[in-house]
Amino acid sequence: MRNKLYAPIILLLVLAFLIGPFIIIIAASLSAGETLSFPPQGLSLRWVIKVFEVESFRASFGISMFLAIGGTLAALILGIPASYALSRYKVPGAETIRTIVSSPIIVPGIIVGLALLRYFVVPFNFGILLALFLAHTALILPYAVRVVSASLNNLRSDIEEAAVLLGCSRTGAFFRVVMPNIRGGILAAFILGFVTSFNQVPVSLFLSGPGVRTLPIDMLSYMEITYDPSVAALSALLAFMSLGIVFLAERFLGFSRYV
Amino acid sequence: MSDSRFLCLEKLTLSYGKNVAVPEMDLDIGKGELVALLGPSGCGKTTTMRAIAGLMEPSSGSIILDGANITRVPANKRPVGLVFQSYALFPHLNVYENVAFGLKLMGIKGKQLDERVVDGLKTVGLSQYATRKPAELSGGQQQRVSLARSMVMEPKVLLLDEPLSNLDARLRLEMRTELQRVQKESGVTMIFVTHDQVEALAMADRIIVMLDGHIEQIGTPEQIYNNPASDFVADFVGFENVFERDGNKIKTLSGDVTVSGDIAPTTKGLAWRPTMVTLGEGPYEGTVRGTSFAGGTREYLLDTPLGQIKAECDASLPAHDFGAALKFDLPVHKAAQLARTGSL
Numbered sequence: 001m002r003n004k005l006y007a008p009i010i011l012l013l014v015l016a017f018l019i020g021p022f023i024i025i026i027a028a029s030l031s032a033g034e035t036l037s038f039p040p041q042g043l044s045l046r047w048v049i050k051v052f053e054v055e056s057f058r059a060s061f062g063i064s065m066f067l068a069i070g071g072t073l074a075a076l077i078l079g080i081p082a083s084y085a086l087s088r089y090k091v092p093g094a095e096t097i098r099t100i101v102s103s104p105i106i107v108p109g110i111i112v113g114l115a116l117l118r119y120f121v122v123p124f125n126f127g128i129l130l131a132l133f134l135a136h137t138a139l140i141l142p143y144a145v146r147v148v149s150a151s152l153n154n155l156r157s158d159i160e161e162a163a164v165l166l167g168c169s170r171t172g173a174f175f176r177v178v179m180p181n182i183r184g185g186i187l188a189a190f191i192l193g194f195v196t197s198f199n200q201v202p203v204s205l206f207l208s209g210p211g212v213r214t215l216p217i218d219m220l221s222y223m224e225i226t227y228d229p230s231v232a233a234l235s236a237l238l239a240f241m242s243l244g245i246v247f248l249a250e251r252f253l254g255f256s257r258y259v
Numbered sequence: 260m261s262d263s264r265f266l267c268l269e270k271l272t273l274s275y276g277k278n279v280a281v282p283e284m285d286l287d288i289g290k291g292e293l294v295a296l297l298g299p300s301g302c303g304k305t306t307t308m309r310a311i312a313g314l315m316e317p318s319s320g321s322i323i324l325d326g327a328n329i330t331r332v333p334a335n336k337r338p339v340g341l342v343f344q345s346y347a348l349f350p351h352l353n354v355y356e357n358v359a360f361g362l363k364l365m366g367i368k369g370k371q372l373d374e375r376v377v378d379g380l381k382t383v384g385l386s387q388y389a390t391r392k393p394a395e396l397s398g399g400q401q402q403r404v405s406l407a408r409s410m411v412m413e414p415k416v417l418l419l420d421e422p423l424s425n426l427d428a429r430l431r432l433e434m435r436t437e438l439q440r441v442q443k444e445s446g447v448t449m450i451f452v453t454h455d456q457v458e459a460l461a462m463a464d465r466i467i468v469m470l471d472g473h474i475e476q477i478g479t480p481e482q483i484y485n486n487p488a489s490d491f492v493a494d495f496v497g498f499e500n501v502f503e504r505d506g507n508k509i510k511t512l513s514g515d516v517t518v519s520g521d522i523a524p525t526t527k528g529l530a531w532r533p534t535m536v537t538l539g540e541g542p543y544e545g546t547v548r549g550t551s552f553a554g555g556t557r558e559y560l561l562d563t564p565l566g567q568i569k570a571e572c573d574a575s576l577p578a579h580d581f582g583a584a585l586k587f588d589l590p591v592h593k594a595a596q597l598a599r600t601g602s603l
């Protein structure tokens with residue numbers, strides 16, 4: 001009897017813990033007041049509208065989009081062949097390679113960012129955008145390799161030989177029978193990479209410079225000066241964007257199968 | 260090129276790195292033949308098939324098909340089809356698209372494409388499943404799609420690697436007849452791998468028995484079944500009592516035993532099926548160590564001075580109890596005379 005009562009309560013607490021901040025942000029962003037506060041002081045959409053009027057938000061949104069899409073595409077272009085080689089050929093030291101390829105996941109982002117800044121951007125005089133792009137690609141690569149590898153491992157390799165015997169070249173077989181069958185995995189990797197990159201703070205923090213910063217960094221610096229609810233409104237909008245993407249992915253692809 | 264040398268392997272050597280799986284194999288297969296490649300696990304059946312299909316490069320020797328040397332022809336240019344044990348259907352394509360896959364690559368389109376695919380599906384009785392995905396088919400149906408996919412390419416040789424081993428017993432019987440029918444109707448030269456001698460005997464025009472990378476014997480099912488050439492083949496087709504022969508003696512556990520009867524001078528060994536052992540009378544005696552009822556017959560395992568003997572007799576005869584002493588004979592005129600021994 002007691003157990004029956006505890007279970008829903010715990011579930012509710014967990015949900016509150018997970019969704020609570022989200023609700024607070026939405027509420028705060030709808031505030032009519034001048035400063036970030038909860039509960040909101042009155043209701044209005046002025047801060048939501050304000051988000052679209054802030055010039056730097058627009059610019060950094062563009063940069064973040066570019067990094068998330070470009071970085072993820074680059075990571076996939078590198079990651080798909082890498083995953084393929086790891087799963088199909090007896091590469092010597094495959095395990096070591098796998099570990100190295102997934103290392104950024106275990107190394108804290110701050111360290112990655114600092115290392116990139118100290119050893120690449122400064123000595124080689126990389127442009128900030130290029131550095132950010134490379135850093136994001138490197139960050140997403142492990143996700144790309146993992147997710148794509150998982151769907152490659154579920155795919156029998158003899159269908160490639162079957163395709164070859166029916167007249168395909170080896171490369172033709174890859175594009176005709178491997179790619180279509182790992183499409184779901186690739187899309188899942190794309191979404192995961194996109195969201196990861198978009199929400200990335202620590203690495204970008206080190207690399208962002210004057211004029212070139214990602215949206216989360218821009219929000220941080222905006223808050224240092226202004227404490228109005230537009231940051232909350234922007235956060236809510238971004239959260240909705242992420243949710244929307246994941247929802248669509250789940251709806252059409254069964255996204256959760258791949259992650 | 261004569262019809263009996265349609266597909267020839269000449270001193271074909273196949274290796275994995277330093278390990279030679281198949282050394283210097285010679286083999287001729289006739290046009291339109293249905294051949295079974297029979298042998299125990301690991302003897303090189305799959306390796307040989309993959310080499311013929313071009314999925315594996317031979318380390319030496321050559322493959323001649325229809326008069327042309329195809330040893331160096333890449334797999335995607337060979338007129339050879341292979342049906343995989345796992346079927347290897349393309350999961351993202353439906354049945355129709357799977358069958359059309361190779362034809363499209365050949366540049367066949369439109370009405371002609373449709374006709375050949377529909378024809379192929381009809382041959383294997385799957386017309387009504389054209390729009391299903393492979394995952395929505397039973398094992399036997401997947402097998403048929405795989406067969407149709409290779410058949411529509413009109414290969415000169417069709418190879419099947421253990422085509423029936425993933426099917427349950429009833430389907431296996433059904434597919435046996437199906438495969439035979441498709442082969443006879445199309446006249447395609449077909450080689451199928453199996454390690455089930457019953458399957459090989461039932462289906463094939465000719466059987467190639469392989470052991471450790473070499474060919475032990477080639478022959479018709481009757482030849483293999485009645486006149487095995489070696490102790491290994493004899494054992495494989497059910498001659499469970501095998502002895503080496505020396506003059507008019509056979510070598511047994513308790514030394515040489517003289518047997519009487521006509522033995523060809525070249526015979527190296529003698530072998531008896533359990534049913535060929537005479538029970539209840541004869542010069543030898545053994546103790547019943549095991550007995551099992553097999554429907555129409557009863558099987559006995561005897562401990563004898565010659566070694567263990569397996570015998571089988573009509574179940575209507577009175578049964579012999581465990582531990583009973585039993586006279587028996589190994590009549591030489593019934594025995595298979597083996598040309599080679601030492602492979603067991």
Ligand SMILES: Nc1ncnc2c1ncn2[C@@H]1O[C@H](COP(=O)(O)OP(=O)(O)OP(=O)(O)O)[C@@H](O)[C@H]1O
Nearest residue numbers: 275278280298299300301302303304305306307454
């Ligand atoms: N990829 C491989 N790498 C190294 N050795 C291999 C490989 N494939 C097969 N072999 C070896 O070659 C020999 C022949 O193998 P093969 O697969 O041709 O046997 P098979 O007759 O098809 O056996 P089964 O009935 O079990 O399928 C075996 O000794 C096997 O260990």
Ligand SMILES: [Mg+2]
Nearest residue numbers: 304305306420
């Ligand atoms: Mg095999």
